[in-house]
Amino acid sequence: xxxxxxxxxxxxxxxxxxxxxxxxxxxxxxxxxxxxxxxxxxxxxxxxxxxxxxxxxxxxxxxxxxxxxxxxxxxxxxxxxxxxxxxxxxxxxxxxxxxxxxxxxxxxxxxxxxxxxxxxxxxxxxxxxxxxxxxxxxxxxxxxxxxxxxxxxxxxxxxxxxxxxxxxxxxxxxxxxxxxxxxxxxxxxxxxxxxxxxxxxxxxxxxxxxxxxxxxxxxxxxxx
Amino acid sequence: xxxxxxxxxxxxxxxxxxxxxxxxxxxxxxxxxxxxxxxxxxxxxxxxxx
Amino acid sequence: xxxxxxxxxxxxxxxxxxxxxxxxxxxxxxxxxxxxxxxxxxxxxxxxxxxxxxxxxxxxxxxxxxxxxxxxxxxxxxxxxxxxxxxxxxxxxxxxxxxxxxxxxxxxxxxxxxxxxxxxxxxxxxxxxxxxxxxxxxxxxxxxxxxxxxxxxxxxxxxxxxxxxxxxxxxxxxxxxxxxxxxxxxxxxxxxxxxxxxxxxxxxxxxxxxxxxxxxxxxxxxxxxxxx
Numbered sequence: 001x002x003x004x005x006x007x008x009x010x011x012x013x014x015x016x017x018x019x020x021x022x023x024x025x026x027x028x029x030x031x032x033x034x035x036x037x038x039x040x041x042x043x044x045x046x047x048x049x050x051x052x053x054x055x056x057x058x059x060x061x062x063x064x065x066x067x068x069x070x071x072x073x074x075x076x077x078x079x080x081x082x083x084x085x086x087x088x089x090x091x092x093x094x095x096x097x098x099x100x101x102x103x104x105x106x107x108x109x110x111x112x113x114x115x116x117x118x119x120x121x122x123x124x125x126x127x128x129x130x131x132x133x134x135x136x137x138x139x140x141x142x143x144x145x146x147x148x149x150x151x152x153x154x155x156x157x158x159x160x161x162x163x164x165x166x167x168x169x170x171x172x173x174x175x176x177x178x179x180x181x182x183x184x185x186x187x188x189x190x191x192x193x194x195x196x197x198x199x200x201x202x203x204x205x206x207x208x209x210x211x212x213x214x215x216x217x218x219x220x221x222x223x224x
Numbered sequence: 225x226x227x228x229x230x231x232x233x234x235x236x237x238x239x240x241x242x243x244x245x246x247x248x249x250x251x252x253x254x255x256x257x258x259x260x261x262x263x264x265x266x267x268x269x270x271x272x273x274x
Numbered sequence: 275x276x277x278x279x280x281x282x283x284x285x286x287x288x289x290x291x292x293x294x295x296x297x298x299x300x301x302x303x304x305x306x307x308x309x310x311x312x313x314x315x316x317x318x319x320x321x322x323x324x325x326x327x328x329x330x331x332x333x334x335x336x337x338x339x340x341x342x343x344x345x346x347x348x349x350x351x352x353x354x355x356x357x358x359x360x361x362x363x364x365x366x367x368x369x370x371x372x373x374x375x376x377x378x379x380x381x382x383x384x385x386x387x388x389x390x391x392x393x394x395x396x397x398x399x400x401x402x403x404x405x406x407x408x409x410x411x412x413x414x415x416x417x418x419x420x421x422x423x424x425x426x427x428x429x430x431x432x433x434x435x436x437x438x439x440x441x442x443x444x445x446x447x448x449x450x451x452x453x454x455x456x457x458x459x460x461x462x463x464x465x466x467x468x469x470x471x472x473x474x475x476x477x478x479x480x481x482x483x484x485x486x487x488x489x490x491x492x493x494x495x496x497x498x499x500x501x502x
Contacts, residue, residue, distance in 0.1 A: 149424065153417055157407040167404065167421075170397035171428060174435030181439060202435060213427050217420045220340050223413075233310035236375035240314045240368045244321070247364050251477060258484045265491055272498055 004088045008096035013103065015073050022069045023107045026062040030112040033058045034119050045122035052184040055116050059109065060172055063143050066104050068164040070097055070151035094148055094218040098211075101151075102144035109136055121187060128186035131193050135182050138203040142175045145210040152221040178202040276482040287476045290469035294462070302462040311375045316462060318368040320470035321361050322391060326429060328358030328474060329398060333426020336419035348415035351422050353481045355401055357474060362395045386440040390433045397425055 016022060037054050038044070046054060113136070117125045125132065146168065154163040182199035185192060298316045305312035332354040339347035369391070373382045383389060404421055408414040455463070 149420075153404065153420060153424075156413060156417065157404060158409075159403060159407045163400065163404055163407065167397075167400045170393055170400070171424070173393045174428075174432050177435045177439045198438065202438060206431060206435075209427060209431055213424060217340075217423055220416050220420055223416070230310050233375060236311055236371050237313045240317055240371050243364055243367050243371070244317050247360065248473075251360070255480055255484055258488070262484070262487055262491060265488075265495065269491075269495060269498060272502070 002089075002092045002095075004086075005092035005096040005099070008088070008093060009099050012073070012096065012100040016100075016104070021072075022066055023104050025069075026065050026104070026108045027111045029065055030058050030062045030108065031115055031119075033061060034116060038120065043120075046120050046187075047122040048188045049180075049184050051116075051121055051187040052180045054120065055113070055183065055187075056176055056180045058116075059105075059112065059139075060143075060169065060176060062108055062112065063105060063147060063172075064165045064168055066101055066108075067147040067151050067168055068154070068161055070101060070148065071155045075155065090218045090222065091215055093222070094152075094214055097151065098144040098148040098214070101147045102140050105140045105143055106136075109140075123187060123189050125187075128193070131186055131196060132183065134200065135179055135203070138200060138207060139175060139179050141207045142203065142210055143172070145207065145214045146171050146175075149210070149214040149218070152218065155222065174206050175203065178206065276479055276486050280476070280479050280483065283472065283476050283479065287469065287472040290465065290472055294466040294469040297462040297465055302459050303456060305459075308376055311372070314368060314372040314375065316466045318365065318372055319463070320467040321368065322365045322387070323467060324470045324474045325358045325361040325365055326391075326394070327471075328354050328361065328478075329394065329429055330426050332358065332422045336422035336426070339415065339419045340423075345412075345415050348419055349485065350482065352405070352418060353478055353485065355398060355422060357478050357481065359395070359398050359401070361474065362391070362398065365391060366395060384440055386437045387433075389440070390436040393432055393436065394425075394429055397428060401425070 034054075037046075037058070041050070041054075043050075113125075113132070150164060150168045150171065154160045154167065157163050178199045182196055182203070185194035185196075294316065298313055302313075302316070304310060332351045335347050335351035335354060339345065339351060366388075369385075369388045370380050373385065373388070374380045381388075401418070401421060405414060405418045408417055
């Protein structure tokens with residue numbers, strides 16, 4: 001990462017630490033959605049496919065909030081012009097924004113996943129922790145790359161808060177498939193990884209494609 | 225599932241081809257409306273010029 | 275300009291599609307498993323293939339736009355995606371009819387191609403709100419192109435993911451209509467595919483011509499207004 005990218009990342013993390021806007025809101029959102037699922041499904045505990053689906057859909061919806069706030073500081077204080085006038089190349093800007101989204105998502109999951117295990121999950125998480133961490137890490141890379149790209153695409157549109165969810169969620173379908181399928185066997189009563197390699201492979205492919213793609217096209221966004 | 229008898233299947237096949245041709249006809253209607261608008265605007269422009 | 279070669283193209287389209295229809299109903303044999311219902315295949319599948327190729331072509335034209343800075347490529351990309359979305363709607367409707375006729379349900383989640391197509395269609399529907407919520411024409415063209423490239427790369431990735439998910443949840447024989455098509459069916463299918471491709475290109479050119487004509491007209495009117 002270049003110095004410029006590190007500087008932007010540091011600025012974003014400092015703002016988040018001071019204002020405490022995105023991460024607490026996203027975390028609160030995930031727990032609220034668990035409560036909604038408890039009543040919506042009328043189930044006290046979930047396992048297998050249902051558990052994996054609820055966990056991942058909730059995390060993706062929380063990511064939507066993070067993505068729509070990603071350029072909020074720049075937009076509200078007019079900082080985006082300053083950022084773009086400064087001799088910062090777009091790749092650094094992309095890397096910084098994706099890295100801050102990656103860290104935000106990690107921070108949210110630090111609370112949201114244990115909260116899920118506590119509130120809704122039938123079988124314990126204990127045995128499957130390393131596998132789950134690998135899935136989360138790969139998922140966050142993909143989410144960060146696609147999220148930063150979508151945030152930049154939507155940043156200059158009039159209907160921003162409308163564009164982000166309808167654009168981001170279809171793009172995340174392959175990621176959801178891989179994550180939900182990989183996590184499902186880990187959350188069963190007779191927990192154990194199953195086909196894990198195949199789904200981690202698909203996740204890695206997704207990550208590589210979208211990181212490269214985002215780097216390639218980011219130059220054309222947020223110009224002038 | 226066994227193959228549907230011809231009178232049953234015919235309805236579905238007909239519906240598919242109707243969808244396809246209706247799509248083309250609707251498109252022709254839309255492009256027709258566009259041409260009509262262009263024609264009207266050109267006439268207005270000619271009148272203004274005269 | 276855009277209308278170059280439109281008349282022979284339209285004539286070729288009419289001839290090919292008429293020939294395809296004649297082949298479908300008078301030449302191609304009845305399918306052993308599905309019977310008459312299988313005739314849906316000759317319109318549904320070529321339409322789906324052409325729509326997907328149109329989406330990917332829109333992405334390629336968007337790359338050309340970003341490389342060259344020539345906004346006419348953005349217009350081509352926009353119209354290609356526009357036509358593909360229209361065809362895509364028909365693909366979903368005819369696919370649904372086919373599912374009802376051969377499996378008794380209007381929608382089947384274990385049909386990976388249909389499900390992938392729905393996801394791709396939903397994504398491309400976002401093209402309109404994105405494009406038309408950006409006012410500056412230069413920025414509109416650039417952002418639309420970035421969307422077209424991203425979505426074009428998403429198409430194959432999504433197909434891989436959905437196919438993997440469906441095959442491992444519902445194991446079943448994959449090549450039902452694939453490799454072992456009899457020669458007459460294959461010929462009919464190929465003629466239908468060529469016809470659909472020609473139809474797509476004809477409509478694409480027609481739409482481009484209309485769009486270009488109204489843009490030129492707008493310029494002329496603005497000039498007349500300034501002069502007046």
